[in-house]
Amino acid sequence: MVETEALLSPADVRELAHALDLRPTKRRGQNFLVDPNTVRRLVRLAAVGPDDVALEVGPGLGSLTLGLVTEAAAVAAVEVDPVLAAALPVTAAARLPAAVAARLHVVEADGLRVEPADLPPAVAAPTVLAANLPYNVAVPLLLGLLERFPSIERGLVMVQAEVADRLTSPPGGRIYGVPSVKLAWYAQARPAGAVPRPVFWPQPNVDSGLVAFTRRAAPPADVGLRREVFAAVDAAFAQRRKTLRTALAPWAGSPARAEQLARAAGVDPGARGETLDVEAFARLAQQARILPADQPA
Template identity: 50%
Template sequence: MTDMNPSPAPSGASAAAEKPAAAGRLLGAADIRHIAAEAGISPTKKFGQNFVIDPGTVRRIVREAAVTADTRVLEVGPGLGSLTLAILETGATMTAVEIDPPVAQRLPHTIDTYMPDARNRLTVINKDALALTSADLPEFSGDEPFTLVANLPYNVATPIILTLLERFDMLTSFVVMVQKEVADRLTATPGSKIYGAPSVKLAWYGSAERVGNIGRHVFWPAPNVDSALAGFTRVQSHAGPRDPQLRQLTFQLVDAAFSQRRKTLHAALKRMVPDEVFHTAGIDPTRRGETLTIDEFAALATALRQSQHEQGQASS
């Protein structure tokens, strides 16, 4: 782990004045290739690495995420530091989580070179984001909200998002660059052809929308797919805070319903949900999973849990 602990962030109205935008410059294509060559780093498919070479793109991501000097930022997959520098440019304090050891080791040196005044506001952790816990990120485990701003590895983007939202209650928003098809699925609404388990699970935590498209030419190497920006805000359900203990059962129903999306709920969930549970939840069993909102899936899980509880009492 490379750990450069930032000094405590100032609070209150004077924070922005105490942390002005950092002096320095962002990375262009020549800088990225120079850093990679000097450090002996080559983009790998294993880690889904495509490095951003356009300063305008990373500034756009930071702008969409509304990052200011008062924002606490988590970045996953910083790569060679293009987006990292754009985040630090605002005066924000941040932690970058990088799975590739040589890349994680190189990042602080890049900040020293291109934006040295921002060095004490960056912490770099060499770890798989899917294995992160509150012990790894103590600075994000309190009661203060933070935001995720990242160019996520395309092959694991959805698991990373859902894992972080589950483990960190104060992750209240994100703007991430992902494969366009992933962004479409994350932000899809009930009834659409691309609405599926990722759409429903993300909706458990809040509201998502697509906030922009990204061309292939801004990456090195250029990917074979288009990219997009997905934005998210954590919100409560209309019925109030969701029951965390109900989440696992709800997600099991979601996975089962979408594993056979051509089938009705009655057929897809026949091994899990008795007929009377549909009636209790007010859900028509002839509907398909792709037509249900997250609130309806949660209502079905609530009715199923109550049925299981009653059966357990009857048998005891």
């Protein structure tokens, strides 16, 4: 159970920001959680337990961090801002028992580039991702972390509501697109609720949503195949209103070969990319390996 007195209140957040002479910037997507009830909700939805190593990217002043440290075996908090990174252990030590605060490992690094080797050994293989992701880089952040940290089994991330809808959209939907398919390559994702604007400081100008995900049981380990799948996905949605025969032509080499690959993969070449699930894109990529580029249609 996350103790209320350990969590940051709105007054605590503002006091910490003032002490650090911190002015939240849009460039870094800094909108800090100030509501303890929301923190408890996020920790509960992330299902963080005593056997978990949690990875948090963009901990900021530590609102969510304090809740995670209370529940997890250890927490790796990756913060790119050196001032915030230095302040976070101090905040934890001031509000938590020493044994609990010791579970926190702060890493000053860019979440877009951080790798397991950048983390201390105790937290180099996180099992759960729980984070209020900077909204301006949320999608590449999430996809990159899932790629570089195969130990992550599940997670809960807060993103812009529109992005949450796209990440969790099923095939055939109007907003189904590149983020939907690429996240599906790694994990099964689902919407996990909305987050009101007043729980942040400063309040964002957009609505926020939660995305929960569980790592796919047996994701393809072939990095080359993943890259080929993602290239096919990018091509299919670059010309969203075009049929696969036309949209995939730049990737396949020609409209004729795009049609050939589609038929070999059991996909209608007259369909559009928005109707294909990630398995269909994987079959297309596999056929691209099998069928030589100069094979006649």
